[in-house]
Amino acid sequence: MTEIGLRDFSRDLVQDVLATAEATDTTLPDAFTQRMIEHLTEAGELDDGLVCYHRARGVEVSGYAVSDDETRIDVFVTHFRHDVDNPTLPLSELETLMKRLRAFIDKCRDGYRTDVDDASPVFDMVQDLERALKAATTVRLLLFTNATARVLKVTPATVDGIEYVYRVWDIARLHRLLTSGTFHEPIVVDFVDRFGAPLPCLSTPATDRDYSVLLTIVPGNVLANLYDEYGTRLLELNVRSFLQTKGAVNRGIRESLLKTPERFLAYNNGISATASHVDLVRGADGATGIGKLHGLQIVNGGQTTASIHSAVQKDGADVTDVLVQAKVTVVSPDRLNEIVPAISRYSNTQNKVTTADFSSNDALHVDMEKLSRAVWAPSATGDGQDTHWFYERARGQYADELARQRTPARIKAWKLSNPTKQKFTKTDLAKYIASWDQLPHIVSRGAEKNFREFMIRLATNGRPAVDETYFRRTIAKAILFKETERLVSAKGFGGYRANIVTFTIAMLVNATSQRIDLDGIWRTQSLTPALEAAISQLCEPVQRSITNPPRAANIGEWCKRPESWTRVEALPWTVPTALAAELLDLRASRRQGAALPETAAPTDPAVAAAAAVPAQTWFETAHWAKETGSLQPWQRGLAFSLGQRCERKTAPTQKQAVQGIALLKEALRLGFRPAIPVENLPDA
Incomplete structure (x- = not known):
């Protein structure tokens, strides 16, 4: 690592944080904290993590993470400077930040939740930490900074059976992590x-x-x-x-x-x-x-x-x-x-190792990377400057490519063609697709957990054909997600933005039966006014639903449960007339799906019968049930899911088949008339 290399890395990091903060409408320290969580989670240093800033008298915290078995707690405090080139963090300030972070943990052990607003994300954080502290054996206090920091010499101490460990992640240590x-x-x-x-x-x-x-x-x-x-x-x-x-x-x-x-x-x-x-x-x-x-x-x-x-x-x-x-x-x-x-x-x-553990070289990610370097996105402003959506299959690829541009002129030109705000990672990809696939409760479990589930679904259902059409429509989903983030931020809800965004997209896709014109979004690199207005309207009831869980449950934990999505899915929301007018018809919307591999023909009679029902019919059933208020929410969801499986040529399970046949018979009894007549359904 050379001094010049570190200086360039520091400047690029600041620009990345500035662009991220602007794109996601967050503060600079929060954007930097999120970046650090992503880097350290991918490196195996963290078990995911949440950004949650809180400062009060004597305490300060920027976020936290709890290991799956709740034996280790990580709490973070962030120091970020964008107005100073190569900043340094004085030892006295470093020690002060660590003392404030340790004081926060101590307060959590002493019932701090009575001192914070129970409607804020801070309350959830304190509640999570209070519970985890009962079983934890280690608490790591981490300081994130883009400055150069002195080595903090603090001997780990054990108090009431919990070991407290102090770690500093400064710009030099981050540089070593990302370039090694x-x-x-x-x-x-x-x-x-x-x-x-x-x-x-x-x-x-x-x-x-x-x-x-x-x-x-x-x-x-x-x-x-x-x-x-x-x-x-x-x-x-x-x-x-x-x-x-x-x-x-x-x-x-x-x-x-x-x-x-x-x-x-x-x-x-x-x-x-x-x-x-x-x-x-x-x-x-x-x-x-x-x-x-x-x-x-x-x-x-x-x-x-x-x-x-x-x-x-x-x-x-x-x-x-x-x-x-x-x-x-x-x-x-x-x-x-x-x-x-x-x-x-x-x-x-x-x-146990799942397919998700072998993801970096998976064909889908390799193909997405290749296409992201080759496919030019049309200018969103009409200035003729086409751009790439840069897919970072492996950590640090964006920085590596930028480093290869040796002159200021080449660096400027490359950044114009590959804007930071259009860089996305494997976990981002999984988030965009899972939200479109109406799995907001999975997205709410965190970036890495959602990504693992995404890879498992790929292994189970088969990989799509990743061609230019697939790439463009995936980018359209990314634009939908990013613009929803912007519109939700404008509401000033005060917390749980990530959850509101994914649930809003899932509800929108469900209510429109996936008839949003992804190709149109790609062509304009933006959302239509009608779509923006619908999102702005829809996010309000979604926010009320997920932030008022039953039995005063922890909001963050509630959003991870399938019941939270069932509840949102059942909201009485009607697609506005302006948006309905520009939706694709059902047949065209089905063409937005990707062809997937063939599977063996099912042998179970019920499975065979359900698999023989055209995908269009299942989607029409879900749409009819939504429009008429017929059937239960879970039945509408099942009909939609069966349509997706039919498109992928993936046979349903025996249980899905039996329930699917039953709901289809019930829909027909209630007056549903599909475009393709359904005949000879077996007894469920």
Whole structure:
């Protein structure tokens, strides 16, 4: 990292935050906090997180995160300066911010919710933290700053069974995080030069020209040493980041390291690693050994590796007697992106791993990236300046591309063609699509959780054909989402904007039976006045619904439950006449869907009958039920879902089929007359 590199990175970060704040109508500190949450979550440092600023006498907080098992709490406080080039954060100010953050946590333990407005997001935050503090074993106090900060020397302290740990993420540390671990800087380990001897190994017979396999034993101190130097770069292609010691697997690893290190080889499954090249040498005993590994990556066993390092660093464990079995697959460099994820998928046995964990190289994301660089979006202002919607498939791609523009003139031209406000990430993509697919309660669970669910749905339902049409319509959904954010912000609701936005879009799509003209939005890069007016009107009853949960439940938690969407979906809202006049007809709106792979023909009679009903009929049923107030909300939703599955050529489940046939019969009995007659429906 050079001083010039850090200075340029700092300036680009400030511009990114300025653009983000303007686009989302948030404060600069909040926009910076959100960026930090996204970066640290993707790096495995956080379990998602929420921006929630609060300042009162003696306390200050910018947001928080609670691990899934509620054993770890993270609270953040942000210091952001945009008016000073290369700012510094004095130690006295840093300590003051940390004291205010710690005071906030202490107040949460003492019933602070009685002192805050129960209708504000701050109340939800305090309530969440009060509950989590009862089970938490660790509280991390994190300071986010775009300044250069002094090292904060605070020894972790344990109070009432909770360890308090202080961390500072300044501009230098963020720069290291976002610029490390790329394929351009492969890890090369010389075991002879560094550790005094090669690793003993056994090579397997060659079975494929694209790879070879070596079996070896790695001393624990070697793994700890490597992780100490390379950190998560060593795990770059791993299926997941190290999860501290919160899971049963990691606790078991730690216990084995501390109590029976000599038996670690017997108790642990070992690691799987990949390399692009291996240098084999003869050891002192004449046996073949691994002298040097080029492009080393641990793709399975990241938890084992990081647990050994953690045991050494935090517990002072002696890992001299620890041995770890390892399978090293030497893969041709041009096949890394294909073979390595497959190795991760098939070899991982320690924790359940879903398809979402193998997302970066998924064909959908690769195709979206390619199209985002090739497809020009028409000028929204008519000035002739066409632009790209830059899809950041991997962290830091936007900054990398910008860095390649060597002169001020090229930098300016590139930014005009790739405006920051049109950069979007994998989690953004999942948010846009899930909102359109009427899953606002899933979106409300957080960026990473929603993304994992998005990838699971892709694996279950099949990938769409990602062509230019699909890309344009996805960008139209992005524009719809961003403009809804702007319109909701203008209402000044005071909180829960993210929830209001996704629920409003879901309700709009549901009420219009997906007949919004996405192609029209792409052509103009904007919403029509009628659509804007409808969103502005609709968001008000949506806001009232989600911020008044039953039984005075926590609003944030309520928005994550399917019942919250059922309640919003049932709101008595009618599409305004001006918007109804510009909606697509049902047949044209169906053409906005993407073709998906064929699936095997169903064998269950009910499933076969439901699958035989045309998608158009299911959508017409949902639309008719909405217009007439017939059927239950869940039945309307099921009819819509069955239409989507029919489009994708994905058979419904047996339960869905039986319920679908029943609701369709009921609709026909009540007077529904589809364009394509339905005959010979079996008894449900």
